[in-house]
Amino acid sequence: MTCDRDRPRVLVAIDTDEGITGWGECYNHGPDRALPPLLDYLFLQLEGEDPRRIERIVQKLLMQSRFPPGALGLAAISAIDHALWDISAKALGVPAYQLLGGTVRDRVRVYLGVYTAPDPKEVRDYCNQMNAQWGFTAFKMSPYRNDIHAEPWGKTLKATADWVEVLHALCPDYEFAYDAHAKLFEPWQAEQLGNALAPFNPMFYEEPMRPENFESWGALKSKLRVPLATGESLYSRFEFLRLLQAGGADIIQPDICVVGGLLEMRKIAALAEAFFVPVAPHNPMGPLATAVNLHFSAACPNFKILEYRLPHGAAYHSDGMQTDDQSAAYITDPYLPKDGHLELRPDRPGWGVEIDEDYLKTDRYVHWERKLPKRPDGSWSYT
Template sequence: MHITALKTYMQRVDDRPRLLVKIETSEGISGWGEAYNHGPDWSLPPLLDYLFHQIEGQDPRRVEFLVLKLNQQCRFPPGALGLAAISAIDHALWDIAGKAAGLPVYMLLGGNVRDRVRVYCGVYTAPDPQAARDQTFKLNETYGYTAFKLSPYRRDLHAGRWGELVKETGDWFGKIRDLTPSHFEFAFDAHAKIYEPYQAAQLAAAIAPYDPLFYEEPIRPEHIPAWAELKSNVTVPLATGESLYSRFEFLSLLSARGADIIQPDICVVGGVTEMRRIAAIAEAHYVTIAPHNPMGPLATAVNIHFCAAQPNFKILEFKPHEYAPWATDPYMPVDGHMELRPDRPGWGIEIDEKALIKEDYVHWERKITRKPDGATAYP
């Protein structure tokens, strides 16, 4: 068996663009993957075409060899775009390997260490306590969710005194706790919007009395010593990692004791192959892994197989989508968990290629906050 073609499809899930990749082989077996198209979106298809020529004619089941080859043929270590492209290729190769063997991918990773994969729902807003109660109750009733992630910011970070925002956040979380069942868990994603680590520690102290599931990425990821300092000054589980790429960056974070939970993205770091290395390093540091997954049904399928086989897995991010016509049978939560599909080889999800004929792209770009004085806010 050898690789004969690589095709890219610019699609969307709800209101976000998503890039799908298909690799075809001489035996008629094809595999699918997804790249995290952080932007510029349209830079990825030509990059993937370039990488295809480095694996064309190779046996797709040699996943480790081919992923190493793609990384090592780069003149410099690949960054966000390069690793996103390699991630999609890695996914597709594992899918082919599973289908060729007639096994789910998680069986090729050593087999499942758990029978199902727990998920939480990212809400990404800071709704009023009653609205938060209603929203979480509906998600619990429909999908069985008992874990959720909110934003800790009730207003613009820069529109008023910081201490007021901190107090408002603590009071708000306390009210949510009063209105929701005690077994519901709430994480908070601070979106790396805080510049000073001491402010991040103050916000952590405000939510600490109400037992957050974790406190995610309050500061930027680049300066590892700041994370070590922050972790030493908070009493809540500290999570980060969606903006880190390789095992070397995660090793620096973990060696500095900068996080309790890491959140690498399987569509960012270089795929399943690199994700497993990162997770193994975390396991050796007594750190759990909660993969970043704001993506679509294909990326979710890839994550499920990784999580099923990874011992130090904690919980997977998943927000139900409303629009992804190319995914005919997506994984969806049952009782707050994703069930495995042991009778389906590869990722266990079907892609409707007829739905991919029409390009279904939607433009998206990150919004930048402005401070009252007109300066762009950090980050």
């Protein structure tokens, strides 16, 4: 276990008797400390298996559970799946995407989150800086400009519309998506907020309400004039199938560290393709998860755009050279954007990155817990 800024990272290494090590990453933004003992248990089912039989092994792990595994089980299986693909590709000396039928695109477009600059001019300056340094032309931020639980709803809508109007006037050359973080319980509020954004043609409107009721998502999408995106909180192709059958999304956002790994991610994408729905993977994790997502995205025909986080704790010169600070030091060579895209590494087997195992031996772990907001009456609100 390691950390990236204030977020925990649970990385998984699987060794083979041929001397090949595969690496994967769990989704672990709570409860992160529950994953290591679960991984120890799952390894008992792996020992002695041929790591190249990925489908067989994943089926075994799924069937060992009396009931379908949820968030923790699938997060652990995701990292195991990643490691198995890494091993299989390294055994052949090829990038992992070659095992997926090769690439359908030469590079993968990424977007960057902007969450701490409420003033439109600050956002403009930040976007201009990221564009000049890395070529980003797409960004995502929160649509909320006030406390949605303490202030009148009409004031929230007006504050959002006024802010976005100024922002888009200042930044006509950039695309913006808006992540509502499932904070809205009532669908009519999700509808009104999305349609307040509609005049500005956002790239997408992300997860305004809880994900469990697929029929409600279908009803919401039918009333919106913006592309509706969701899926980071869904676990398997069966849940995504229900969402798609309900007509509940214009864009789906499965997380390769949540759904059970690359194998399940491919099945989800194939289902979405049959519904003419693109995939924009949810990717708030570390640089290893980004590497796995890059290989998936490069080989996915209905891929749209990939969420990306610049590695924390370091600065880079505009020519891409790293400064003295260390960034995501457990990855010595993270994928970094060029012209708003991640470039493939055809000469590098597996995920194409190097893990610093000596760094992982140091104790830098930071436990993370979700901060729950309270409504004025003292009840918890969604976050």
